[in-house]
Amino acid sequence: MDHPYFPLLVLFAIAGVVVVALLTLAQSIGPKSISPVKADPFESGNPPRGDARIRFSVRFYLVAMLFLIFDLEVVFLYPWAILFRRLGWFGVIEMGIFLALLLIGFIYVWKKGALEWD
């Protein structure tokens, strides 16, 4: 009971109960109309079955890479936000440089037309 991680255990227990309860509820009282499309495994919009060697448009890779870069930018912002007071102006300037570099990349990507699908 006095263990510091005891609340976590409670949290896990509650989460487990909620998940099981919701799934059972949906199973028992939800309306069911099964169609072949619905029965397919979900693959983010791609056909789930077929030859694995299909061609992807190269644009997917471009978008994925750009997403990664700007996603990681946000990841770096969190620790900075937590230490904001301790870092003071030093942190503001450092983060400003970091964001400015990313902004240059963003302008470059935008102007080059990498954000347009066609």
Add this chain to the structure above:
Amino acid sequence: MTDVNLVPLLPATQVLLTALVVLLLDLFYQEGEKGLLAWVSLLGLALCAGETLFLWGSQESAFGDAVMLDNFALFFTQIFLGAAALTILSSVHYIRQAEIHEGEFYALVLFATTGMILMAAAKDLIVFFLALETMSIAVYILTGIWRASGRSSEAAMKYFLMGAFATGFLLYGIALIYGATGSTHLNEISNYLIESPEDWPPYLIGGALLLLVGFAFKVGAVPFHFWVPDVYEGAPTPVTGFMSVAVKAAAFAAWARILMHQLAPLDSDWAFPLWVLAIITMTLGNLLAISQASVKRMLAYSSIAHAGYLLVALVVGEEWGGLPLLFYLLTYAFMAFGAFAVITALAETEQSPEDYRDFSGLGFKHPFLGMAMTLFMLSLAGFPPLAGFAGKFYVFRSAVLSGHLALAIIGVLNSLLSVIYYLRVIVAMYMEEGGAEGKSFRQAPYLYIAIGLAALGTLYLGILPARALEWSRVAFLSLD
């Protein structure tokens, strides 16, 4: 927290900022008015060169000693800046004719230079690795930047795959060394080596040897040289010049600082493999260069052979080999760059001049190019009073003085062997007819300026090497 010393980063930051400015300016200029970009790049490099002169003699470190600005780093920074400036000068017209994106080209050259500067200054294996990747990735793209040329793309792919492979070796070596010594910082590693000799774990040696393999890949030493001819042949010729000069100098800079200087206590373990590498690199490079039909490929193999001569300086060790290594890299920068620049001058956009036949009669058709090429070939072969002679002289002298007589003899014999293929170019230019008769030359004044500068450097370092030697000595002694 706030007392960060940013001075050691000044040269790298200067080049990086220039690259960003070029990249941004490129976006807002139309095709045809981008001539300015080359000048902005050159201005940035010139400012950086001024900073290196101003900072000469300083001994400062930043980021917990991870980056060290000493004369060694500044010396190499100057080589990189010179190589980058000559590359930009010689490619202004080339990239316009080949329809290569101008802004990206200059920016990538500058990004690669930033990586090189940090490579020469890295005091920590992690910083070294990051700098190496910054340089390598930019150079992979530069190799393949001529998108209309299939050979350029092929070369980029090969270079990327082989480079990634080499990177794997380097990283594994770094990991093993970290595992054995508990640090990635070079000073702490060498402290460990000095304080607790004799109880080194076996994988420490393994780590050092893996580092050796990684470096050998990067400089193109036999038996890790297979990518060199293909990549040098396929890449746009100014980029080939940049690679053979600056990338090689950067790899040797890191090699000298890390293995030769900081891991010197391990030299009993890596000296013999390195000795073997040096001999087979010199010999095989020269033998294969003789049988080449294409001048660009011949120069690629000759660059392998020159890596072999530089390896001799590494085998000799830091006491004798430091000064010759730095001086040789300086002389090699001028003559190798010049040779590739002459090929650039001959190159038509569709098909690069490959055969010796393309050089036939060049000496009469275009006396300036003929003279310059003669100068570079004689210097690469090691004729006095040119830079190549001075460079080789000090390397082989250091080998003799330190008791590596066999290495020196094999080196000199190899140097004789190399005369065969270097003179073939001169023979083609002055004693054969045809070939160049119908050829047109690039109307590229900046390219000719670059060739002229390289020729001046080759002559100057050959005739009056004293100042540059003193420079190299001071630079190598600044390693701590």
